[in-house]
Amino acid sequence: MAFATSRSLRRAPENGARCTARARRRNGHPLLGLGLIAPSFVILVLVAVAPIAYAVYLSFTNYSILGGGRFTGVDNYERIAGDPSFWAALRNTLVFTLVTVPTQTALALLIAAVLARVFRPAFRRIVQSALFLPAIVAAVTAGTIWRVMLATDGGTVNELLTALGLPDVDWLGQTTTAGLSVCIVIVWKNVGYFLVIYQAAVLSVPEEQYEAASLDGAGGWRSFRHITLPALRPVTFLVLVLGTIWSFQTFDLVYTLTGGGPGTATSTLVYLVYTTGLEQLDMGYASAIAFVLLLVILCFAVIQRRIVSGGER
Amino acid sequence: MRPRAMSRAILAVPLLAVAAITLLPLWAMIATALQDTTSVRLSVGWEDVDLGNVIELFTRFGFGPALLTSIVVTLLACLMNIVVCSLAAYGFSIHRFRGSETLFWAYLATMMIPTQVTIIPLLLIMRELHLTGTYFSLAVPAVGAFGVFLIRQFSASLPYEVFEAARLDGAGPLQTFRHIYLPLVRPALGSLTIFTFISVWNDFLWPLVSLSDNTLQTVTLAAAMLPGRFTTDFGLVMAGAAVSMGVPVLAYLALQKQFLRGIAVTGSQR
Secondary structure (H helix, E strand, O other), X not given: OHHHHHHHHHHHHHHHHHOOHHHHHHHOOHHXXXXXXXXXXXXXXXXXXXXXXXXXXXXXXXXXOOEOOOEOOOHHHHHHHOOHHHHHHHHHHHHHHHHHHHHHHHHHHHHHHHHHXXXXXXXXXXXXXXXXXXXXXXXXXXXXXXXXXXXXXXXXXHHHHHHOOXXXXXXXXXXXXXXXXXXXXXXXXXXXXXHHHHXXXXXXXXXXXHHHHHHOOOOHHHHHHHHHHHHOHHHHHHHHHHHHHHHHOOOHHHHHHOXXXXXOOOOOHHHHHHHHHHXXXXXXXXXXXXXXXXXXXXXXXXXXXXXXXXXXX | OOXXXXXXXXXXXXXXXXXXXXXXXXXXXXXXXXXXOOOOOOOOOHHHOOOHHHHHHHHHOOHHHHHHHHHHHHHHHHHHHHHHHHHHHHHHXXXXXXXXXXXXXXXXXXXXXXXXXXXXXXXXXHHHOOOOOOHHHHHHHHOOHHHHHHHHHHHOOOOOHHHHHHHHOOOOHHHHHHXXXXXXXXXXXXXXXXXXXXXXXXXXXXXHHHOXXXXXXXXXXXXXXXXXXXXXXXXXXXXXXXXHHHHHHHHHHHOHHHHHHHHHHHHHOO
């Protein structure tokens, strides 16, 4: 959404030109404008501005619901630097992002391109509807369903492995496979959503471009590389940014799928904020972790924005 | 076979396989929920169907009131979002004032901050205001800058002459809002409603955190809190999952076009 913002704002002057400043002065009531915006302003202060300011303050205290609240300077941040559970959560969050974002983007793009270029609308709709369904399922419920699917005693995946004559796997009980399981569920849940975005974009590429390419003897793969891929570039960036932001917010599905375990193998930053602040009630320290998470997200947003504006030039 | 039909047939197989794998967990959920079982089932015959799990959800685990809470909170959130955001978008696009553009930028900046980051201070503030455990407190975090942004961007493509003409016809600014602005931005309101509906219904962290000390619960929370994390009562757990996602899935099946268009719009809105 961060990315969505910059372009639409650039479109704004176009609109400004149509309705001249004079027309606006005649029609607009600045005082009324203030009144119209007031309700949303009050709510935004309540749910976003005040909490963020409060979070910054809390992160410099040892506040807990049980007491405390003494100003402790940068103690919390120093504690973060030496806290192995923080580094584990950060590492897991980054690994999940680096595994799931490219995978789900590539899958969604590939399926969208094949569906749009090769198949009739009816078939397209069937596949798209099936793949989109998980996007409607709550992440926490997705975690529950997959915990059952991956269970060692009676879980579907292991029963299928047995049927194929393969050994059982303790999916959620081992470090590597637990992480892999989290990634699988994230991809399962997101592919359909991004497929819908890609599908609309692929279908809006002018047909003539493909016709010209096939007259030049280009096959499916070449026209994908030279026409589809470049045309979808802006959408791809949107998909990457959204995927990254969502991945950094991973909490719900980990809560029900693995509970962050085994050990800290699948703990994420938001999961750590939750356990630290709301189970151990160490709210000052949790706020500091949350603030570091925000900084990580902002860094990624800036880097991606850079790449985007570089790519468009 | 012509080459196009050939490639279609060859490509259809993996695509259908992917679709089937995607649906497998959801199918397993339904088949397991309908049987009295401790292992996951993939088949269910009419004679095996046992609604015991579903009945237990409603009699022992409070799914009735939880469903009601989810419905009320979701409706409230959609309503608040539509009213508050369309008013603000109308102000930002038609009745500008000194600094309104800067303020709009500030609105956009708040969209960057995920709720997960501010959840603890939000909880403390809501407690201080004695709002925790109310429908309002469950709904209000869904109201934010996104709706204002969505509607304002949509209305940027409207011809300004319409508003000029309304003024010349003697319509007051609030009449213009009701009879001209709102009808024109209806598609954006539709998308906003769908996004709000899904995100509030599926929200887990905020209900988990803010409802910890009383009996109110949403259905998504209730399903996640079913015993079974360390047991194998798979039938009950899967029934909870199925019931909690029932309303959004039915809404999606009924309004498929609107859902897909709403999402595709975010893709082309840049």
